[in-house]
Amino acid sequence: MNRDTEIALLKRCQALLESRTTEVMSSEVTSPIDRYACSRRFAAEMSDIFRKMPLIAAHASELPEPGSYKALEWLEDFPLLLTRDKEGEVHAFANVCKHRGGKLAEDGEGCSRRLVCPYHAWSYDLDGSLKTVPHQKTGFPEFDLAGTRLMELPSAEAFGFIWVQRDGEGSLDIAKHLAGLGTELDHFAPADHVIFDQQVQDWNLNWKILVEGGIESYHFKIAHRNTIAPLFNDNLSIFDEFGPHFRSVLTKKELRDLKTLPEEEWRIRICANVLYSLYPFASVLIQPDHFALVNAIPLAADKTRIILQTLVPKDSLGSDNAKQHWQANFDLTRDTLVEDFLIGEQIQKGISTGANDAFTFGRFEAALARFHDITEERLAAD
Ligand code: FES
Numbered sequence: 211m212n213r214d215t216e217i218a219l220l221k222r223c224q225a226l227l228e229s230r231t232t233e234v235m236s237s238e239v240t241s242p243i244d245r246y247a248c249s250r251r252f253a254a255e256m257s258d259i260f261r262k263m264p265l266i267a268a269h270a271s272e273l274p275e276p277g278s279y280k281a282l283e284w285l286e287d288f289p290l291l292l293t294r295d296k297e298g299e300v301h302a303f304a305n306v307c308k309h310r311g312g313k314l315a316e317d318g319e320g321c322s323r324r325l326v327c328p329y330h331a332w333s334y335d336l337d338g339s340l341k342t343v344p345h346q347k348t349g350f351p352e353f354d355l356a357g358t359r360l361m362e363l364p365s366a367e368a369f370g371f372i373w374v375q376r377d378g379e380g381s382l383d384i385a386k387h388l389a390g391l392g393t394e395l396d397h398f399a400p401a402d403h404v405i406f407d408q409q410v411q412d413w414n415l416n417w418k419i420l421v422e423g424g425i426e427s428y429h430f431k432i433a434h435r436n437t438i439a440p441l442f443n444d445n446l447s448i449f450d451e452f453g454p455h456f457r458s459v460l461t462k463k464e465l466r467d468l469k470t471l472p473e474e475e476w477r478i479r480i481c482a483n484v485l486y487s488l489y490p491f492a493s494v495l496i497q498p499d500h501f502a503l504v505n506a507i508p509l510a511a512d513k514t515r516i517i518l519q520t521l522v523p524k525d526s527l528g529s530d531n532a533k534q535h536w537q538a539n540f541d542l543t544r545d546t547l548v549e550d551f552l553i554g555e556q557i558q559k560g561i562s563t564g565a566n567d568a569f570t571f572g573r574f575e576a577a578l579a580r581f582h583d584i585t586e587e588r589l590a591a592d
Pocket residue numbers: 307308309310311312327328329330331332
């Protein structure tokens with residue numbers, strides 16, 4: 211985020227604080243309940259949205275050097291294999307051997323010059339090319355060893371993350387995909403961070419309930435009264451759209467200090483958390499001295515795997531004090547999100563009761579309405 215944007219956003223928030231109001235849309239909006247629980251709709255969201263967009267599959271530091279790889283169960287149980295080849299290039303492959311389909315690498319991370327299938331030991335370079343086939347001359351004299359490569363998905367390393375797209379071919383233009391947010395994100399140097407700690411957990415709720423909970427601050431004072439509520443202003447946040455993505459500014463109590471501070475000392479990271487909601491799901495939450503990535507793999511209409519990663523500056527892990535500081539931050543973010551997820555699971559259970567035909571978004575829950583507009587447009591386009 212450049213300095214002009216930072217000042218402009220802070221002025222907008224300060225004006226709202228002083229006038230004791232917040233930004234609103236022109237009317238309330240309803241969201242039909244079947245958006246959250248229908249398996250046919252879920253399948254359409256996967257095929258028409260998730261499969262067609264670049265998604266964050268890892269932070270770049272998870273493949274720290276040539277030879278690094280990471281294997282995981284990804285969208286729709288797709289076995290994904292991320293690698294960094296000897297030239298330092300990142301690749302995304304199906305984690306599936308070309309012989310008879312063995313799973314090449316167990317889920318997890320590692321570093322190796324070659325990946326060897328555990329079934330009959332066909333081996334692959336980390337650029338995906340098949341290198342050796344035991345007993346090739348006898349068994350596979352006609353097999354095109356030189357022309358065989360693992361199935362590759364479009365991928366890119368950009369703005370500190372590794373992006374993968376399930377469907378499609380060719381390269382990914384992440385700057386274009388981020389519609390202007392890329393350079394802004396770059397100001398926070400996401401590529402110069404490393405993962406301090408992470409939590410991966412499955413929750414019984416629809417992915418859109420989680421998105422909704424992330425883009426309004428109406429609930430902070432109540433739902434987060436035991437965690438972050440004392441740090442934030444009640445229901446005082448703003449958002450802007452960049453293509454399908456949002457930037458939200460969730461203001462903190464320090465916003466009131468701007469009145470007495472010269473403008474050159476204004477810092478948005480002190481007065482607010484800046485949240486980049488990268489459609490469809492990933493959230494990059496910029497905090498005062500580090501950031502968090504909240505990412506998801508939707509598993510079913512009522513089940514979502516959530517990945518929380520706390521990312522801290524590369525050179526900040528030296529002392530025990532620093533580690534305690536990052537641990538406290540990780541714990542607070544995790545505990546806050548768990549509050550959201552538990553409420554979300556209750557909402558999901560409530561959906562099947564038939565108690566509501568629709569949810570209602572208040573005028574200051576405009577980001578939720580826009581998020582659903584964008585999703586509906588994408589589903590209708592197909
Ligand atoms: S299935 Fe991989 S070597 Fe046979």
